[in-house]
Amino acid sequence: MKRVAVVGASLAGVRAAQELRAQGYDGGIVLIGSEAHLPYDRPPLSKAFLAGTASAASLELLDAGDLASLALDFRLGVRATALEPAARRVLLSDGGSVHADGVVIATGGRARTLPGFERAHTLRTLDDALALRAALVPGVRVAIVGAGFIGAEVASTCRSLGLDVVVLEALNAPLAPVLGPELAAVCARLHADHGTDLRCGVQVSGLSPAGVELASGELVPADVVMVGVGMTPATDWLTGSGVKVGNGVHTDAGLVTGLPQVVAIGDVARYHADGAGRRHEHWTNASEQAPVAIGNLLAGRTERTYVPSGYVWSDQYAGTLQLAGHPRPDDTLTYVEGGPSDSSFVATFERDGATVGVFALNNAKLFNRLRRQALRRPAVV
């Protein structure tokens, strides 16, 4: 293999490039990114960067030494518009193209919005964060649609800036489908304890100049509105390529697509495991998938399969939330230390006599111990 095109220059793309070098590949690597910025880390965009306490430079994933040793051929500020496997070519939005014998699809996705909210802020990119930050001037009233991780973190940051915040959530409790009702109540308590007005079970219908309109007819006054309702995988550029898409890029259990020498990683990768397609939209997943996908790309066949750790973190107010494993909301929750009304606790999710998940609020040490020692993980193939 003489040249690999990595399409997507965020964490997954960077990790792919690092793994190519780490696994001995010494050919060319073209890193294609739709944003003009050098690769940067997204998690701080809703936290320290939004608060103004972290600089853009501090977000950069690669320093000068990394850039020199990885020897990447950057194509930034251009999108991949098509993949032509027969011609071994990726077409670019500036009219150019890249010939490559291997392709890593790491295009992530775009922030979703809701009908009627096209003009509201979303938060996925550095430019999104800059725009939102510029709007968060003293005295503005903020409304956030969606109480998932992004919504909760932005609410937390806005409160730290002294702003009034309303969070509008369609579910009856935030993150309930992921964490179950008891821990969802903990998340709701964090909001309440820090002065965020969390309203659950509400349907929003649109934006008005005065704020957010609810389906009930009520108006929630707001000067700044942010929608945090998930993302849509960026797969439209693969239409006609032969790569199977549909809620992500479909791959086998080793992150290899139906085309030889084309792999997918990160938020966009929908891999097949245990009879189902799975896709994860988290930092650790993007990082952990790289060694597997690149190993298989260089081998020319699926030698390794991906086993996710399911590790997710979120910083909300004074709390660090950590979750590992793949719990279901109906699993049995067992408190290992502390309890749900404490400022620090650790709980495990139990199912059929096995520990399938670990959750911690402000107790990283015990969390990591349980994550390693108690969590049942599928056998590594």
Added chain:
Amino acid sequence: MIRACTVDELPPGESVRIPGPPAIAVFNTEDGDLYAIDDTCTHQDASLADGWLEGCFVECPLHAALFDLRTGMPSCLPAKEPVRTYSVVVDEGVIYVQGVAREDAA
């Protein structure tokens, strides 16, 4: 020279945090080797003494950046900057950390 703890208080596989600034994390590896590094992860505010010890590496408890206890160098993202390392001595059953320039509390 700063007193960390007694040898008995730090069995193999364990760590102890000495408050700062700078806060220091002292580790006793499974092989019985003692190392001391800055306790605060260079990526984000997390205590490395709470991290997972594996060989002579410690993994940050929040975001899994891995630091080499011998050199302080990070070996993977999200950390990019090294932590400082300090030499450790044992005298009459007590573990001490050397060369720590105490910083004035901010």
